[in-house]
Amino acid sequence: MPDYRPNEQNSLNILEDLIQIALRKGAEAADAVRVQGVSTNVSVRLGKTEEIERAEAHDLGLRVLIGKQQAFVSSNDTKPEILDELVDRALAMARNMPEDEFCGLADPALLAKDFPHIDLYDGTELDGDALAALAKETEDAALGVDGVSNSEGGGASFGHSSIALATSAGFSGAYSSSSFSVSASVIAGEGQNMERDYDYDSQRYYGDLRSAEDIGRTAGERAISLLSPRKMPSGQVPVVFSDRVSASIVGHLAGAISGASVARGTSFLKDDMGTKLFADGINIIDDPHRQRGPASKPFDGEGVANDRLTLIEDGTLQCWILNTASAQQLGLVSNGRASRGTASPPGSSTTNLYMEAGKLSLAELIADIKSGLYITSLIGFGVNGITGDYSRGASGFWIEDGEIAFPVSELTIAGNLKDMFANLTPADDLTFKHGTNAPSLRIDGMMMAGT
Numbered sequence: 272m273p274d275y276r277p278n279e280q281n282s283l284n285i286l287e288d289l290i291q292i293a294l295r296k297g298a299e300a301a302d303a304v305r306v307q308g309v310s311t312n313v314s315v316r317l318g319k320t321e322e323i324e325r326a327e328a329h330d331l332g333l334r335v336l337i338g339k340q341q342a343f344v345s346s347n348d349t350k351p352e353i354l355d356e357l358v359d360r361a362l363a364m365a366r367n368m369p370e371d372e373f374c375g376l377a378d379p380a381l382l383a384k385d386f387p388h389i390d391l392y393d394g395t396e397l398d399g400d401a402l403a404a405l406a407k408e409t410e411d412a413a414l415g416v417d418g419v420s421n422s423e424g425g426g427a428s429f430g431h432s433s434i435a436l437a438t439s440a441g442f443s444g445a446y447s448s449s450s451f452s453v454s455a456s457v458i459a460g461e462g463q464n465m466e467r468d469y470d471y472d473s474q475r476y477y478g479d480l481r482s483a484e485d486i487g488r489t490a491g492e493r494a495i496s497l498l499s500p501r502k503m504p505s506g507q508v509p510v511v512f513s514d515r516v517s518a519s520i521v522g523h524l525a526g527a528i529s530g531a532s533v534a535r536g537t538s539f540l541k542d543d544m545g546t547k548l549f550a551d552g553i554n555i556i557d558d559p560h561r562q563r564g565p566a567s568k569p570f571d572g573e574g575v576a577n578d579r580l581t582l583i584e585d586g587t588l589q590c591w592i593l594n595t596a597s598a599q600q601l602g603l604v605s606n607g608r609a610s611r612g613t614a615s616p617p618g619s620s621t622t623n624l625y626m627e628a629g630k631l632s633l634a635e636l637i638a639d640i641k642s643g644l645y646i647t648s649l650i651g652f653g654v655n656g657i658t659g660d661y662s663r664g665a666s667g668f669w670i671e672d673g674e675i676a677f678p679v680s681e682l683t684i685a686g687n688l689k690d691m692f693a694n695l696t697p698a699d700d701l702t703f704k705h706g707t708n709a710p711s712l713r714i715d716g717m718m719m720a721g722t
Contacts (some may be wrong), residue, residue, distance in 0.1 A: 277307040279445035282435035285349050288341075289333060290439050293358045298335040300376050300571070302438035304611055305331045310430030313402035315410055317422055322713070323399045326433075332613025335361045339370040345614040373596045374616070376573070381605060382442045383576035386569035387560050391448035393476040395429070402427040405453055405483055412487025413455040418495045423456040423467060423470075425487070429477070434568075436611070442574030450565075452478045455487045459494035466500070466678075468493035475563040492681065493647075496668075500680035503669060503721040509643035509686055510717045513667065514700055516649050517709040521555060523654055523688055524548075525621050525660070525707070528582065528590075530597025530608075532656065539659035539688065540588065547587045548692045552629075555583035557592075559607070559622035566622040567707035572611030577622070580606055594619040625708040629697035636698045636713050643670040644682065644719055659688040683720040691717070 286303040293301040308328045314321050332345040335358070342364035344357050353594055397405070410425030428451070435445035454471030470490040472481040512520060524540075532538040540548070549555075559577040571577045581589055585607050589603065592615050594609035610620040629636075637645070650664030666680040691714050698711040 274699040277433040277447065279435060279447065280431055280570055282307065282433065283437055283443050283445055285331070285354075286437035287443060289331075289354050290437055292355060293333065293335050293361065294439060296358055297362055298337060298358075298439075300336040300439045301334060302376060302436070303331065303333045304572075304613055305435045306613060308430060308432035310428060311397065312400060312426065313399055313406050314424050314426045314429040315403060315406045317426040318407060318410070320403045321424065323403070325399075326575045330613045333361050334616070335359055335365050336367045336374060336376070339364070339372055339374060340365045340368045341371060341374045342368055344616055344617065358385030373599045375595065375599075376438050376440045377442075377575045377595045377605060377609070379440045380442065381575045381607075382438075383444065383570035383574060386444060386446070389560050389564065389567045389569060390562050391446065391475055391567055392431075393449045393451070393478075393716060395449070395451070395477045396431070397427070397429045397451075397477070402429070402669065405467065408483040408649045409453050409455045409487040410457075410692060411458040412484045413491040416488060416491025418459050418498070419457050419491045420461055420465070421458040423458065425455045426452045431597040436572070436574055438572075438574055440574075444570055444574060446569050449475055451475075451480055453480055453483055453486055455490040457494050459491070460498045462599065464499055466494055466497035468497060473565065475565070479563065497666075497678045500666065500678040501669070502681055503679050503719070505718075505720045505722070507716060508719050509640050509670075509713060509715045510719070511640075511643065511645045511670065512712045512714070513648055514698075514702065514709065514711045517712045518705060519649060520691065520695070520712060521624060521626050521709045522707050524555065524582070524692070525624055525689055526656060527659070527688070528572055528588065528592055530591045530601060530619050533591055534597050534600035539655075539657060541596055543588055544591070545588065548689070549583055549586035549695060550693070551586050553583060553586050553695070553697065554581060554627045555625070556581055556627065557608070557621045561623040561703070564623040564703070566624075568622060571605075571607040572609035572617045573605070575605050575607040575609060580608075584690075586655070593621050594620060621704060621707065623702065623703070625703065626697055626710065627684060628699045628701035628710045631696070633698045633700055633711050636696065636711060637670050637675070640670045640673055640675040644679065644684070645670050645675055646684070654688070661686050661688050661691065681721070685718045686714070686716075687721065
């Protein structure tokens with residue numbers, strides 16, 4: 272099987288040379304990152320190929336520091352004369368920037384020295400014809416579901432990428448990854464009674480993808496199940512977030528415990544370190560070394576060693592999500608959560624973030640609900656990061672006497688995230704599909720606005 276991954280050592284050589292040029296010309300410190308990638312995406316609709324798109328990226332970013340002044344420049348050209356000009360431009364910019372007391376490279380003592388093998392790269396490359404056939408097979412399976420009347424399309428894609436990072440503090444590292452995805456979105460019903468839904472899968476390895484037939488059939492069955500939705504009266508009800516949307520709740524927690532938000536004082540959890548936010552037994556983990564994980568990485572965006580991090584342990588908040596700058600602002604030490612692009616300072620973010628599964632099945636989780644809401648789709652982003660107030664549009668199914676009874680739509684759910692966290696119960700159906708994952712979640716006492 273051919274290996275299409277970019278030459279990682281060549282990227283590191285370019286970055287290390289660039290840093291040396293910057294130091295010779297007056298930078299006191301510098302780091303550089305190079306991102307390379309190739310991808311192909313194909314979409315079909317009603318059996319006909321609508322779009323084939325192939326993209327290649329070769330981006331390089333340089334950061335230079337002079338005292339507490341820093342600047343960033345980027346380029347997609349690695350010719351020696353271009354890189355020389357890049358350094359001159361970066362230094363000129365840095366000398367005219369205001370001082371930032373928290374800027375700087377990561378502490379050399381924190382830098383990764385040994386990189387774990389996390390199995391992110393599958394060298395399989397699919398051409399446009401193979402992707403089109405896969406997309407068509409997925410769409411055909413969806414259209415084959417009785418009651419599906421139209422298609423918004425099937426899609427298939429693959430991508431290979433490589434990230435290289437070097438710093439004047441002595442770090443040099445690179446890794447490559449691959450991704451493969453298949454999707455279908457279809458419409459069920461006719462006239463005024465039409466609903467759409469979708470399904471997809473995305474994996475690091477082509478062989479790990481669910482079958483096209485399964486993805487298509489699921490998309491069709493989901494669309495059929497939403498036909499003839501009812502509107503419900505407003506009230507306070509138990510709400511169950513399906514595992515299609517439950518990860519958003521964990522994502523709101525991650526945003527609130529980002530070191531930058533806490534340091535700015537713009538988080539509703541800024542004073543809650545060590546506070547019990549969730550019920551006993553609830554654990555939320557961030558694991559950058561998950562094998563074939565969608566957000567796995569062997570080191571962070573500043574070259575700092577990263578490892579499994581428990582954010583919530585037995586319901587209690589244990590730590591912030593920190594890069595070097597936010598850690599310094601808070602008088603702490605980076606925990607290896609820096610994220611990095613080619614044209615901006617390092618931020619902080621999670622990797623493979625998840626809430627551990629609970630002990631109850633979904634059926635058991637809803638068994639005692641007399642009347643409640645089972646959400647499969649959320650609309651909008653009505654979350655106030657300063658107060659924790661939460662309000663979003665929702666649709667899904669009504670729970671009646673412990674059973675999922677009929678589809679509902681045009682609802683709004685509201686609450687406060689602190690209250691939602693405290694009244695949350697996880698099911699046992701955790702699966703790893705995205706960078707952030709959670710099982711189905713029951714939250715009692717939410718307000719629902721309907722008719």
